Amino acid sequence: MTDTSPILIWLRRDLRLGDHPALHCAAQSGRPVIPVFLHDEIVEGLGAAPKWRLGLGVDALAKRLEEIGSRLILRRGEALETLQALIKQTGAGSVWWTRQYDPDQIARDSAVKEALKNDGIDARSFRGHLLFEPWEVETGQGKFYQVYTPFWKAVRGREVPTRHPAPKTLTAPREWPDSESLNGWKMGHAMQRGAEIVGQYVHVGEAAAQARLASFMRDAVERYDQDRDRMDRDGTSGLSENLTYGEISPLALWDSGQRAMSEGKAGAETFLKEVVWREFAYHLVYHTPHITRKSWREGWENFPWDAETAETLRWKQGRTGIEIVDAAMRELYVTGRMHNRARMLVGSYLTKHMLTHWRVGLDWFADCLIDWDPAANAMGWQWVAGSGPDASPYFRIFNPDTQAEKFDPKGAYRRRWLAEASSEPPETALQFFDACPKSWDMRRDHSYPKPLVPLAEGRQRALDVYQKQKQG
DNA sequence: TTTTGAGTTGTTCGA
DNA sequence: GTCGAACAACTCAAA
Numbered sequence: 001m002t003d004t005s006p007i008l009i010w011l012r013r014d015l016r017l018g019d020h021p022a023l024h025c026a027a028q029s030g031r032p033v034i035p036v037f038l039h040d041e042i043v044e045g046l047g048a049a050p051k052w053r054l055g056l057g058v059d060a061l062a063k064r065l066e067e068i069g070s071r072l073i074l075r076r077g078e079a080l081e082t083l084q085a086l087i088k089q090t091g092a093g094s095v096w097w098t099r100q101y102d103p104d105q106i107a108r109d110s111a112v113k114e115a116l117k118n119d120g121i122d123a124r125s126f127r128g129h130l131l132f133e134p135w136e137v138e139t140g141q142g143k144f145y146q147v148y149t150p151f152w153k154a155v156r157g158r159e160v161p162t163r164h165p166a167p168k169t170l171t172a173p174r175e176w177p178d179s180e181s182l183n184g185w186k187m188g189h190a191m192q193r194g195a196e197i198v199g200q201y202v203h204v205g206e207a208a209a210q211a212r213l214a215s216f217m218r219d220a221v222e223r224y225d226q227d228r229d230r231m232d233r234d235g236t237s238g239l240s241e242n243l244t245y246g247e248i249s250p251l252a253l254w255d256s257g258q259r260a261m262s263e264g265k266a267g268a269e270t271f272l273k274e275v276v277w278r279e280f281a282y283h284l285v286y287h288t289p290h291i292t293r294k295s296w297r298e299g300w301e302n303f304p305w306d307a308e309t310a311e312t313l314r315w316k317q318g319r320t321g322i323e324i325v326d327a328a329m330r331e332l333y334v335t336g337r338m339h340n341r342a343r344m345l346v347g348s349y350l351t352k353h354m355l356t357h358w359r360v361g362l363d364w365f366a367d368c369l370i371d372w373d374p375a376a377n378a379m380g381w382q383w384v385a386g387s388g389p390d391a392s393p394y395f396r397i398f399n400p401d402t403q404a405e406k407f408d409p410k411g412a413y414r415r416r417w418l419a420e421a422s423s424e425p426p427e428t429a430l431q432f433f434d435a436c437p438k439s440w441d442m443r444r445d446h447s448y449p450k451p452l453v454p455l456a457e458g459r460q461r462a463l464d465v466y467q468k469q470k471q472g
Numbered sequence: 473t474t475t476t477g478a479g480t481t482g483t484t485c486g487a
Numbered sequence: 488g489t490c491g492a493a494c495a496a497c498t499c500a501a502a
Contacts, residue, residue: 139500140502141500143499145499145500147478147479147498147500148480149478149479149480149500150479150500150501273480383480383481390479392479392482394495395482395483395494395495396481397483398483399482399484402482403482459483467495470495470496470497
């Protein structure tokens with residue numbers, strides 16, 4: 001007997017129609033398909049900016065589904081209960097979704113899967129968020145990789161899954177279940193800063209992501225290996241925002257990158273390596289889930305980092321008195337993003353010069369970044385703090401002056417984001433004062449502070465403390 | 473089992 | 488200005 005019951009496609013961080021194995025499979029089945037997005041316990045726990053940005057992505061996906069004659073059903077509530085209620089209302093026999101790999105989502109998904117299976121439902125997870133499943137990549141001894149370069153060597157020549165075109169139509173159910181209203185969820189509610197400011201910098205949805213990838217491949221990949229480090233240039237792909245919500249698949253990036261490689265474009269391999277860094281972050285978070293909250297490397301739990309202090313606020317406000325650090329922190333607040341190299345600089349300054357716990361930075365990024373990703377954020381912060389992957393953290397203390405000299409030689413990045421860095425600051429730098437909370441009492445006529453921790457002094461202090469840590 | 477080569481993104485110093 | 492060495496050892500991954 002052929003199953004003709006509807007399939008619920010539960011969408012989470014896979015807000016696209018193309019390269020979507022679960023959706024593709026559902027479309028092929030000929031059964032009615034009911035796409036669903038849940039404002040569940042995971043969404044509830046998101047930081048302000050990611051939650052707001054997610055709302056935009058959900059809206060874009062809903063419109064895209066309407067274009068092919070389908071809908072996106074929205075429900076708020078705990079995931080399992082809400083799915084069970086939907087199953088009851090629709091007579092669905094299947095619930096399919098794209099697999100996630102961070103501990104919180106794994107916990108939710110395995111509980112949901114078990115409960116639904118007990119209810120006799122075909123609950124199934126599909127690949128799609130990654131090129132390689134974390135358990136598909138292992139060392140010669142059958143272990144997971146802890147070092148990036150061998151991981152890269154192990155995967156760079158591998159076949160990746162085949163791509164699936166976006167379905168042209170989806171069979172509608174005989175009757176659509178009720179949907180809540182996205183506006184009613186107020187997903188931008190926790191954003192104190194003006195969403196209208198950050199909103200000027202986002203590029204939302206599958207079509208925008210594909211356009212961005214295409215223009216990057218046309219104009220920038222050639223120079224990517226040099227320009228990606230330049231804070232004063234637009235040399236990065238800017239696709240992290242779309243990747244994190246699944247508005248574009250890593251397969252799309254891989255394909256384009258491989259094509260650029262075969263065309264002999266200089267920066268193509270560096271770009272592919274960056275895509276694989278994302279894979280590596282997920283590899284680590286899957287095999288060592290404690291990386292999201294606790295020191296990844298053993299023996300670092302007792303490192304004498306400070307918890308949140310009054311000085312932390314000055315870091316968040318971009319008032320450390322170190323121009324390149326402050327420019328970056330303001331860029332984060334205004335745009336919801338930060339240049340990759342700048343992330344390392346502010347992370348190094350916080351955890352080394354200021355000797356503040358990386359978790360403080362991780363939490364701030366989780367609140368502010370529209371491209372926040374559970375795996376990449378955790379790996380990045382632990383890497384920069386020295387408690388994470390990579391062999392020689394001891395003497396890697398970024399000197400903001402040296403870095404600025406190298407990667408923002410004329411100060412264009414600093415002037416762009418830091419009003420105090422020029423006499424006639426551009427609109428981008430001034431937007432910070434409109435965006436930041438009133439309670440911060442930040443005004444552009446306030447004088448720029450002296451360094452919170454002077455560079456030489458901070459470096460030496462960090463070296464001393466890290467030296468002690470090393471000696472155990 | 474043992475050995476060997478290597479490790480994202482740095483900084484400073486001195487030649 | 489440019490270059491190589493030192494920083495300080497340890498762990499990982501493969502041969």
